Amino acid sequence: xxxxxxxxLSTTPSLxxxxxxxxxxxxxAIVGPNGAGKSTLLSMLSGYRSCEExxxxxxxxxxxxxxxxxxxxxxxxxxxxxxxxxxxxxxxxVCLGCNPEKALIAELLDDLDLIHLAKRSALTLSGxxxxxxxxxxxxxxxxSRRSATAKDxxxxxxDEPTSALDIGQQQRLMRQLRVWxxxxxxxIVCVLHDLNLASIYADRVWLLNKGQRISHGLPNxxxxxxxxxxxxxxxxxxxxxxxxxxxxxALRP
Amino acid sequence: xxxxxxxxxxxxxxxxxxxxxxLMGLTIALIIALxxxxxxxxxxxxxxxxxxxxxxxxxxxxxxxxxxxxxxxGVAVGAMLAGSxxxxxxxxxxxxxxxxxxxxxxxxxxxxxxxxxxxxGSAMGSLYGQFAAGFLGALSVCVxxxxxxxxxxxxxxxxxxxxxxxxxxxxxxxxxxxxxxxIANDEQLRQLSLWGMGTLTNAxxxxxxxxxxxxxxxxWMLLRSASELDLLQLGESTAHAAGxxxxxxxxxxxxxxxxxxxxxxxxTGVIGFLGLLVxxxxxxxxxxxxxxxxxxxxxxxxxxLVVADTxxxxxxxxxxxxxxxxTSLLGGPYFLYLxxxxxxxx
Numbered sequence: 001x002x003x004x005x006x007x008x009l010s011t012t013p014s015l016x017x018x019x020x021x022x023x024x025x026x027x028x029a030i031v032g033p034n035g036a037g038k039s040t041l042l043s044m045l046s047g048y049r050s051c052e053e054x055x056x057x058x059x060x061x062x063x064x065x066x067x068x069x070x071x072x073x074x075x076x077x078x079x080x081x082x083x084x085x086x087x088x089x090x091x092x093x094v095c096l097g098c099n100p101e102k103a104l105i106a107e108l109l110d111d112l113d114l115i116h117l118a119k120r121s122a123l124t125l126s127g128x129x130x131x132x133x134x135x136x137x138x139x140x141x142x143x144s145r146r147s148a149t150a151k152d153x154x155x156x157x158x159d160e161p162t163s164a165l166d167i168g169q170q171q172r173l174m175r176q177l178r179v180w181x182x183x184x185x186x187x188i189v190c191v192l193h194d195l196n197l198a199s200i201y202a203d204r205v206w207l208l209n210k211g212q213r214i215s216h217g218l219p220n221x222x223x224x225x226x227x228x229x230x231x232x233x234x235x236x237x238x239x240x241x242x243x244x245x246x247x248x249x250a251l252r253p
Numbered sequence: 254x255x256x257x258x259x260x261x262x263x264x265x266x267x268x269x270x271x272x273x274x275x276l277m278g279l280t281i282a283l284i285i286a287l288x289x290x291x292x293x294x295x296x297x298x299x300x301x302x303x304x305x306x307x308x309x310x311x312x313x314x315x316x317x318x319x320x321x322x323x324x325x326x327g328v329a330v331g332a333m334l335a336g337s338x339x340x341x342x343x344x345x346x347x348x349x350x351x352x353x354x355x356x357x358x359x360x361x362x363x364x365x366x367x368x369x370x371x372x373x374g375s376a377m378g379s380l381y382g383q384f385a386a387g388f389l390g391a392l393s394v395c396v397x398x399x400x401x402x403x404x405x406x407x408x409x410x411x412x413x414x415x416x417x418x419x420x421x422x423x424x425x426x427x428x429x430x431x432x433x434x435x436i437a438n439d440e441q442l443r444q445l446s447l448w449g450m451g452t453l454t455n456a457x458x459x460x461x462x463x464x465x466x467x468x469x470x471x472x473w474m475l476l477r478s479a480s481e482l483d484l485l486q487l488g489e490s491t492a493h494a495a496g497x498x499x500x501x502x503x504x505x506x507x508x509x510x511x512x513x514x515x516x517x518x519x520x521t522g523v524i525g526f527l528g529l530l531v532x533x534x535x536x537x538x539x540x541x542x543x544x545x546x547x548x549x550x551x552x553x554x555x556x557x558l559v560v561a562d563t564x565x566x567x568x569x570x571x572x573x574x575x576x577x578x579x580t581s582l583l584g585g586p587y588f589l590y591l592x593x594x595x596x597x598x599x
Contacts, residue, residue, distance in 0.1 A: 047493075047494075069496040073496075076495065077490045088540075246332065
């Protein structure tokens, strides 16, 4: 659905051109050290920053040729947390950018364990609760605005959706992303800091460093001990519960 | 940069289905205030006498030539100040924003003061000139501020630049006003200070009619932006992905606000706190969605200014208190009260 053809950015923050294709139903994780260009890449994928080299196409059409409004029915972005100026109620916040049926709001809030917060003021939520509300809003936008003829569930772009979540909620959210990807044939791109989450839940991983995609492919290919230790300048050890299990990268004390 | 006021925890929301009733209620209150304002003053005029044709010729003259344009100007200016306050707060995602923040009001004020000092008494010193000066002032502030913000390019930096540019312009306009007051003669100084306090006494049909038309256009532009302002609350990049053309929205809101506020300042001087207080209080009651907040603020601002102006005319009759003084006297303490009871968690 989303095709990148030598797509890159030449002005700072720059991005070395990338060739790739995202398929419906796929969960892609973007990982890399601080300042690697993950958020920049995400804003290029969303069309907020137009690519300066090459091209990004959604459904075969150049991203910059889409009407802003039409594009909004095909892809949603959940940026890193923005301060809220006013006290929206959770259920009002989920409806910003779309006009969903009540059942869909309830379903999405329930998916992310938020249904008991529906009437609460968003300003009284914890950081993690608000983060989940914003993810629900993004999903709500593309699901409720999806046209009847669309073959897939659109593109959901998430910038560090788990950064404020406890491990239980991290698991719940990542599992839910998998469910949405399969159930709605949604393509999900997720910037993650936790390499183990990427390793467990992602279909594919892009590893970024200094504005360049240095490796991509299956999680256990990309997230090899040596590469990661080198790029992050961290001392790590690899733990594997069983030969079939996903590799687990842990810090050395 | 997000500053929140008051105890949000205790807000009780109004169900969205009651929106039409809220607007209806505010409209009815405004009509009642208008009837009261039309009837009261140094010369009491009974609306029944007017309608039945029993009123004296003097009463009809006073009502038609003085009171009606003044009331209508009050409605327009009140709606404009409160509506642009609500829109600015939405644009900056900050409940403390209002047209004075961007420097629009003070820029307009400086130009009008310049006009009074330079052309007072000459043929060009007419109200039209003052009015054009106010609009030009607000517009040039707009051009400067947006030129600066555009050079910054980046979206989140742009809002901060707008705020800082506004601050610089406010300081500059304040200093300019001081210089003008220093070089003005006694007559000009008196006019400057009276105008500066904010008053609706300049309401004449020829100016009010133009003000009504232009302010209606500005209000309509703001009302059209309501749901886009809601979207902007998500932050610019998320809002863009949700279908918002943020630069078009900013352009429209700032042009509408500078047109309207420039006009208001030229005609009535600076009427303080309406733009800040009315949307702020209504938001506590109605919730933050601009689709209800914007029209409600316009009605509420009109209502408040009509009531305040009628009080200003009648409290010390036949003398008149400048209405801007009254709104600031009432609004200032209330605003401090809001600041003081702000919950520490926000």
